[in-house]
Amino acid sequence: MESFGQLLRVTRESQGIDINKAERETSISKEYITALEEENVSLFPGEPYLVGFLRNYSEYLGLDAKYLISLYKAKMIQEAPIPEGLLKKEPPRFLKPLIISLASILVVVAIVLVCVFTFKKEPESENEILTEAKKGAEYQLTAMPIQKRVYKDDVLKVILNNETVEMTVAGTKNFLSLNTPVGLQIIELGEEIELNIDGKEKNDIVVFLSDISKNDEQKGAEVRMFTLDPNQVASAAPTVDVKEIPLVSEIEQKQTSNQIVLFEGNRAYPFTIDATFRGACLFRYAPDRKDSVEDYFTTGDRFVTTVNNTIRIWMSNANALKLQVIGDGRTESIEVGRPGQVLVQDIKWIKDYDGKYKLVVLEVD
Numbered sequence: 291m292e293s294f295g296q297l298l299r300v301t302r303e304s305q306g307i308d309i310n311k312a313e314r315e316t317s318i319s320k321e322y323i324t325a326l327e328e329e330n331v332s333l334f335p336g337e338p339y340l341v342g343f344l345r346n347y348s349e350y351l352g353l354d355a356k357y358l359i360s361l362y363k364a365k366m367i368q369e370a371p372i373p374e375g376l377l378k379k380e381p382p383r384f385l386k387p388l389i390i391s392l393a394s395i396l397v398v399v400a401i402v403l404v405c406v407f408t409f410k411k412e413p414e415s416e417n418e419i420l421t422e423a424k425k426g427a428e429y430q431l432t433a434m435p436i437q438k439r440v441y442k443d444d445v446l447k448v449i450l451n452n453e454t455v456e457m458t459v460a461g462t463k464n465f466l467s468l469n470t471p472v473g474l475q476i477i478e479l480g481e482e483i484e485l486n487i488d489g490k491e492k493n494d495i496v497v498f499l500s501d502i503s504k505n506d507e508q509k510g511a512e513v514r515m516f517t518l519d520p521n522q523v524a525s526a527a528p529t530v531d532v533k534e535i536p537l538v539s540e541i542e543q544k545q546t547s548n549q550i551v552l553f554e555g556n557r558a559y560p561f562t563i564d565a566t567f568r569g570a571c572l573f574r575y576a577p578d579r580k581d582s583v584e585d586y587f588t589t590g591d592r593f594v595t596t597v598n599n600t601i602r603i604w605m606s607n608a609n610a611l612k613l614q615v616i617g618d619g620r621t622e623s624i625e626v627g628r629p630g631q632v633l634v635q636d637i638k639w640i641k642d643y644d645g646k647y648k649l650v651v652l653e654v655d
Contacts (some may be wrong), residue, residue: 480616561617569610600638
């Protein structure tokens with residue numbers, strides 16, 4: 291079997307590239323490069339790191355990354371110990387023909403039974419399938435916020451003035467469209483909107499769209515919804531805790547001097563991070579002071595999440611992603627950084643001296 295480590299080393303040397311140059315141009319430390327070429331897999335903190343670095347290094351050398359990864363996995367399988375279950379003694383020879391005969395009889399019986407029941411119930415089954423295909427899921431909205439992924443033909447029900455008002459999901463491609471008794475309502479990605487669905491004076495529900503595909507309606511739409519019934523609205527918790535928003539005076543001057551202001555106004559609201567990757571990147575994020583989550587992304591991958599107050603993001607290759615922030619129906623793009631640059635940023639709400647709220651991007655050392 292061909293060695294992935296030897297293939298990496300021979301290719302690098304044939305191109306006249308030394309370890310130090312490879313380190314500079316790939317942002318992979320020379321210890322990890324050497325470990326890849328020597329197939330020292332124990333040096334890596336985990337398989338996702340090894341596979342990510344192997345893919346990145348292979349592409350840098352102009353090699354087929356998928357082939358190199360398959361060589362690595364074949365090596366792991368070859369070196370893995372044989373499970374004890376595979377070392378059991380073979381059963382007596384006379385059992386094999388007996389088992390085959392019994393299995394053949396059971397298969398024939400099963401085929402006969404399936405045919406009998408299928409022919410008897412075929413018309414009824416077809417009607418059931420057609421009925422189920424036309425019927426979507428149903429959700430009852432109250433003043434308690436719910437977060438669901440909805441799909442075309444799903445039904446949303448709201449009780450208004452002791453009467454049930456129904457809305458139907460009309461589309462989930464690029465934007466969310468709802469058929470209501472007063473007409474078609476459109477919600478854009480990242481938009482939080484109050485809707486009047488019965489044609490009377492006051493708005494009735496709140497819908498926040500946090501995720502939707504631009505070109506695939508089958509993926510549905512992630513929404514957060516609740517009613518604005520005045521008798522229940524007190525139980526609906528606010529989505530943004532303004533007590534957690536820091537004053538600008540509480541942030542280091544070094545950070546605020548280079549801040550980028552995305553949105554500002556008299557209120558703070560949830561926002562959506564939409565990252566599209568155009569290269570290999572190790573990406574980590576921690577939303578609303580929760581534990582961080584780390585993953586490896588490559589060309590064509592996409593990451594979307596909705597945040598209330600703040601999110602910290604780490605990236606191993608700042609130029610490998612296109613970053614957009616969506617809030618209150620608006621979208622802002624962020625110029626991230628240079629190829630190979632390791633970058634840490636906070637995207638957070640702050641309260642300025644004039645009492646206004648600002649969503650800003652701050653670099654973190």
